[in-house]
Amino acid sequence: MIVGLVAVGVGALVTPRMASVQFGIVTGEPRALALVRAMGVRDVVIGVLLALLAMERARDTLAWAMFATALVAFVDLAVVMADRRTAAGAPQRPFDRSCWLHAIGAIGFLVTGTVLRAGL
Numbered sequence: 001m002i003v004g005l006v007a008v009g010v011g012a013l014v015t016p017r018m019a020s021v022q023f024g025i026v027t028g029e030p031r032a033l034a035l036v037r038a039m040g041v042r043d044v045v046i047g048v049l050l051a052l053l054a055m056e057r058a059r060d061t062l063a064w065a066m067f068a069t070a071l072v073a074f075v076d077l078a079v080v081m082a083d084r085r086t087a088a089g090a091p092q093r094p095f096d097r098s099c100w101l102h103a104i105g106a107i108g109f110l111v112t113g114t115v116l117r118a119g120l
Contacts, residue, residue: 001050001053001066001109001112002047002051005047006039006043006044006047006048006051008043009039009040009041009042009044009046009047010044011040012036012037012043012045013040013041014038016036016037019039019040020032020033020036022098022101023036023039023052023080023098024080024083024096024098024099025079025080025083026094039100039114042072042102043093046069046072050062050065050066050069053065058119059116059119060116063074063112063113063114063117064113066109066110066112066116067109067110067113069109070080070105070107070109070110070113073103073105074102074106075112076102077099077102077106080099081099
């Protein structure tokens with residue numbers, strides 16, 4: 001989970017247009033791509049912080065950090081879904097690949113946090 005989060009963040013920094021497609025809000029505008037890069041930095045920082053907690057074997061704190069990170073993924077999903085509803089003249093798109101990526105990521109962080117809290 002941690003390596004994947006860092007990889008997604010680095011991808012957003014290196015290829016922000018592709019990252020915007022994967023995120024679910026496609027943009028090519030240079031100013032908007034700056035926000036994609038900022039989200040990439042966010043993901044790298046969260047991943048590094050999770051890695052530091054893991055290396056310190058701070059199991060309980062890491063579990064709660066996983067829960068907090070799941071919230072970030074759920075909010076990202078909500079942002080993508082809200083953007084689809086408000087896009088002017090855009091046809092309604094189904095729950096597609098980008099939505100699934102956010103949802104599965106959130107579920108993965110919740111499961112990981114739950115396993116850590118349970119001591120498994």
